Amino acid sequence: MGYFREATGIPGPSGFGSKSTAEQVTEGIDASDRTVIITGGSSGIGAETARTMALRGAHVIIGARNLEAANGVKQNILQSTPSAKVEVSELELSSQKSVRAFADRFLSRNLPLNILINNAGVMYCPFQLSEDGIEMQFATNHIGHFLLTNLLLEKLKSTAQKTGTEGRIVNLSSAAHMTTYRGGIRFDKLNDKSTYNDKMAYGQSKLANILHANELAKRLKEEGANVTANSVHPGLIQTNLGRHSPVFVTILRAATSILWKNIPQGAATSCYVALHPSLKGVSGKYFADCNEEKTTANGRNEELAKKLWELSEKLVKST
Numbered sequence: 001m002g003y004f005r006e007a008t009g010i011p012g013p014s015g016f017g018s019k020s021t022a023e024q025v026t027e028g029i030d031a032s033d034r035t036v037i038i039t040g041g042s043s044g045i046g047a048e049t050a051r052t053m054a055l056r057g058a059h060v061i062i063g064a065r066n067l068e069a070a071n072g073v074k075q076n077i078l079q080s081t082p083s084a085k086v087e088v089s090e091l092e093l094s095s096q097k098s099v100r101a102f103a104d105r106f107l108s109r110n111l112p113l114n115i116l117i118n119n120a121g122v123m124y125c126p127f128q129l130s131e132d133g134i135e136m137q138f139a140t141n142h143i144g145h146f147l148l149t150n151l152l153l154e155k156l157k158s159t160a161q162k163t164g165t166e167g168r169i170v171n172l173s174s175a176a177h178m179t180t181y182r183g184g185i186r187f188d189k190l191n192d193k194s195t196y197n198d199k200m201a202y203g204q205s206k207l208a209n210i211l212h213a214n215e216l217a218k219r220l221k222e223e224g225a226n227v228t229a230n231s232v233h234p235g236l237i238q239t240n241l242g243r244h245s246p247v248f249v250t251i252l253r254a255a256t257s258i259l260w261k262n263i264p265q266g267a268a269t270s271c272y273v274a275l276h277p278s279l280k281g282v283s284g285k286y287f288a289d290c291n292e293e294k295t296t297a298n299g300r301n302e303e304l305a306k307k308l309w310e311l312s313e314k315l316v317k318s319t
């Protein structure tokens with residue numbers, strides 16, 4: 001069903017499909033009362049998400065490690081939308097120190113926070129440990145976002161309570177979550193270099209993005225917080241993500257060319273889930289092509305989500 005819709009562009013129940021762009025899915029939405037943090041907004045899907053959010057009036061804060069590229073994105077946004085409220089703040093997700101410093105800087109300003117888009121990601125990099133001693137794809141794609149979300153959660157909740165506007169957390173996952181290690185998450189071999197596989201490690205980190213959103217959604221519901229958490233697969237889009245594996249990505253692209261999207265289409269699902277009023281109260285779901293999709297058995301495994309949460313808590317407390 002997912003691939004059929006992806007290839008044909010036929011809209012799903014939401015009225016949108018794989019050919020819908022970020023501008024189209026947010027048309028007519030006034031986001032001028034929202035403050036949005038987008039990680040990895042210096043390139044690709046994150047840059048287009050930032051542009052679209054700013055176009056709809058949101059106050060956008062781009063978290064980026066490449067400040068030059070992020071400031072270039074900011075200048076482009078200001079050129080097309082001179083009234084845009086857009087800022088850049090330094091964020092290296094593989095460093096828990098940097099994540100904490102980013103959150104401290106933001107929280108010290110006492111701004112509201114309505115939407116957090118955990119977009120940044122690295123794919124298929126060679127084995128490497130982060131400065132905190134965690135395998136790099138897991139550290140960047142999951143642990144950095146897990147910590148960032150925890151640090152900003154009270155602010156998201158209190159903003160929603162004060163304003164009455166639902167807070168939203170969007171995790172950028174991938175259909176690649178299907179290609180992970182046996183059992184989904186290698187709890188006992190997370191940092192094992194000898195059995196590291198770059199594709200499986202990426203899939204593992206993208207599965208973690210789904211499980212994180214699911215467990216968070218469950219906890220937020222139990223607390224009665226007016227904040228939702230969902231995950232998305234943006235589609236297949238040519239961006240800088242393929243930099244560590246150019247040959248593999250070129251072959252994949254040739255074999256699956258019918259499924260590929262452009263960047264405005266690639267940012268549509270994040271923007272839809274972050275802003276669309278029809279998703280009010282929808283939480284703990286996985287979306288692709290702006291429609292709810294079923295994930296794998298691992299992606300729906302509540303025990304796995306709970307176990308991952310416990311491991312993640314340990315990994316962020318130990319630094």
Ligand SMILES: NC(=O)c1ccc[n+]([C@@H]2O[C@H](COP(=O)([O-])OP(=O)(O)OC[C@H]3O[C@@H](n4cnc5c(N)ncnc54)[C@H](OP(=O)(O)O)[C@@H]3O)[C@@H](O)[C@H]2O)c1
Pocket residue numbers: 039040041042043044045046063064065066069091092093094118119120121122123140172173174175233234235236237238239240241242
């Ligand atoms: N493109 C696709 O086909 C596709 C498919 C499925 C899922 N996704 C997901 O979509 C998200 C966006 O990817 P994209 O395609 O837009 O790729 P991209 O163009 O490479 O953008 C990724 C962004 O993440 C940032 N980033 C990477 N490592 C970081 C770190 N340690 N700290 C802070 N920022 C970091 C990058 O910054 P630098 O420029 O400094 O590296 C860049 O701004 C990712 O989570 C990816 O897994 C993409």
